[in-house]
Amino acid sequence: MEFRESKTRENLMRAFAGECQARTRYTFAASAARSAGLHWVERVFRFTADQEKEHAELFYKLLAQCEGENIHIDGAYPVENTAWTPDRLLRSAQHNEYEEAHTVYPSFAQTARTEGFAAAAATFAMIAEIEQTHGDRFGQLAQRAEENRLFTSDQDTVWMCLNCGHVHYGRQAPGVCPVCKHVQGYFVRVEGSEILVPRM
Ligand SMILES: [Fe+2]
Ligand SMILES: [Fe+2]
Structure with a gap:
């Protein structure tokens, strides 16, 4: 055709x-x-x-x-x-x-x-x-x-602050990053997000 x-x-x-x-x-x-x-x-x-x-x-x-x-x-x-x-x-x-x-x-x-x-x-x-x-x-x-679970998990989880790279281990992302003081919305679960974690 x-x-x-x-x-x-x-x-x-x-x-x-x-x-x-x-x-x-x-x-x-x-x-x-x-x-x-x-x-x-x-x-x-x-x-x-x-x-x-x-x-x-x-x-x-x-x-x-x-x-x-x-x-x-x-x-x-x-x-x-x-x-x-x-x-x-x-x-x-x-x-x-x-x-x-x-x-x-x-x-x-x-x-x-x-x-x-x-x-x-x-x-x-x-x-x-x-x-x-x-x-x-x-x-x-x-x-x-x-489900309001963007920053909480049922199990201990590795979280990373997208702004400064601070890594936190626990069931919940910190409310504020203890290093750079950026808000919780910067935290991400590292597992499953690896390809996206580097700064764009
Ligand atoms: Fe698509
Ligand atoms: Fe597409």
Whole structure:
């Protein structure tokens, strides 16, 4: 099939639009988390936003042969900024990631396979897997935020202050970092967060 007449051409533009919007929504959410003093949550949103930008670029590059054209698409995209509370933003993010991971990108991958566009099919399928990990990460944080457990644990835990690197061991993050005096919102569980702990 000619790429010009394919559904894949439109799906790539839909995916590009969706990734651009996800990235932008996550920067809004990061600002909301920062305002709430939740610096770890802010960092997770920013880290994920950067990855969405990379997804956008991958999809965009697959449209290179359409240079100079406008591609008309329809699509449904979420409005969710009715409540700027971090736990709601995290749940919405989880929901949207899972929609991409379970429904949207697998279906785009299938269409691309059927139409004979292997590179696009592989990219949709691999990015679907990434969105699954994004959804899992947002979901875990959402649950902790909802249960008021962002800074407490059932067991002794290694916590790190994102500002100065102070390490605390215990069931609860300090209310204020004893070294740099930054608020509790700077503390993060080190376990499970290793890739994100270095300062961005
Ligand atoms: Fe993405
Ligand atoms: Fe994602």
